[in-house]
Amino acid sequence: MEKHSEKKVRFTRRDFIKGASCAALGLAMGVSAESKNVVMAPSGTKVVLIRDKSVIGVDGKCNSEIIQSMLDQGINELFNVKSPADAWNVMFKPSDIVGIKTNVWGPLPTPPELEQSIKRGVMSAGVKETNISIDDRGILSNDVFNNATALINTRPMRTHHWAGVGGLLKNYIMFVPEPWTYHDNSCADLAKLWELPAVKGKTKVQILVMLTPLFHGIGAHHFDKEFTWKYNGLLVGTDPVALDAVGLQILKAQRLIHFGEERPMKPSPHHIAFADTRHKLGVADMSKINLIKLGWDEDILI
């Protein structure tokens, strides 16, 4: 009896292959249904993909006007409103204290132009500038984050040497003083971060930056421009699991093009699937995500 119950909590590669209910896990590991098309099921899990061919210039810089327009369109579609101000007013009230959790990783940070667009949106809801902070590694000693009544989560999507991919789920790891305590099994349980008092229920909108994603890396020194490409997109939504799942699909599609084969990601980014199946934080099953695509559709990959 004891052995039976012990077996039930174990996950093996075989479980991913066999169980239809584990489709999301299988997708994370690349063991099944790798290239199935997305089914647009009516669902509360809405993800907006907005792309613009010109957002990244030949100099590699982000165009601030275009990124503002992309954000506005994404927010409008997500909240089903005509003006982004209406959406920002729904998300925030003037008394809010708002932490914008960004990512400063040297080779591929959240573009400052996007950070400023987000900040303008929050201010358009009447929030005082002094009650808004954009931060990453200093959030634990940041008064705005320590007293935040609302959060926004934004960062670029990239492959990651220990979690498989670094996306929105992983971006909140700086809310703990010892991030390595979440490293077990390739950061399988990152979704637990979302239960922290400083985080739980506070995130109003999430923006996964897909402008120049990193789709492959080698070891700890994990950036090579050769493994990035101009996708010129933003993913906007409220479910970090769904946003990361869509971002992962796009990375996988680009890897297939680049390598000419379905090369498994190392390590497998199963924390996204576990955020759904184990922690019930959101939806990782692509067939249950309502993906809305706006703008430039060439080489959209999804």
Next chain:
Amino acid sequence: MKSNILFILLLLVGCSAADHIGGNLSLKEIIPGEVNGWVQDGDIEKYDHETIFRYMNGAGEIYRMYDYREMEVLRLVKSDQSLIKIEMFDMGTPKDAFGVFSHTREGDEAGVGEGSEYRNGLLCFWQGKYFFCIISELGTEETKPIIFELARIITNFYEPSNTKPEILNVLPEESLNKKSVRYFNLPSSLNYHYFVSDQNILNLNSETDAVLARYGESYCYLLSVKYPDSNKAEKAFANFQSVYLPEGERLEMSQFDENKWFTSTLRENYIVIIFDAPTETFAKRLKQNVLEKIILK
């Protein structure tokens, strides 16, 4: 008196390189104050098993999967050039230095130390119990000559080990993808390269030696694990079978998916598992070849 002093000096000079084979090195003694116009910038930093995360965040886990002891970081600057960093990792033993090198290897051999790889301003190599990375901050090709010069200084400073983990000898040569060979001890390493289970169902630990390698054109993996004795191997094999293979599926050969054949076996103190072989024949031949190698040992 003079001859005594001379003798002591000669003794010290004579010790400097030879003693470093098994001893501890410091970049301070290896790298001269100036190399082709490049000079040291700031103090050498040191990070141990716990503080490594302060230097490289989660990437520290890669080194901690092996017998990592300590690392040093030295920065070099030259006007109008991008910064160069030398990272020196004390991995405890040559086999762990090889292990961490094998963990990330993807490209062609760069001809430095006992194994190396160069890519866009990043040279990684191992020699003896040390693993090194020399990194140009901007990844420019102009820094390639100084990177290789620094590597030459390092590798000339002490002797190579001329040893690799013994378990590599069980790998059959036929259709082996040599760049895919990974040596390790722990389940976290196995799952990094090929996810098997979120539990340690093969009882991998610091006493076990494991090698994982790709064979053929597809993603067929051979895993071989050596245990301290046959009793421990038997227990691990029984545990693996009970979790990974439901009763009724414990066959000599199984097909789990299209073009994905599986077989596992226990031989003396070794477990051999073949995952995702493209055909039954391929799996049988690979297993036969590896078992022959184990018997020959």
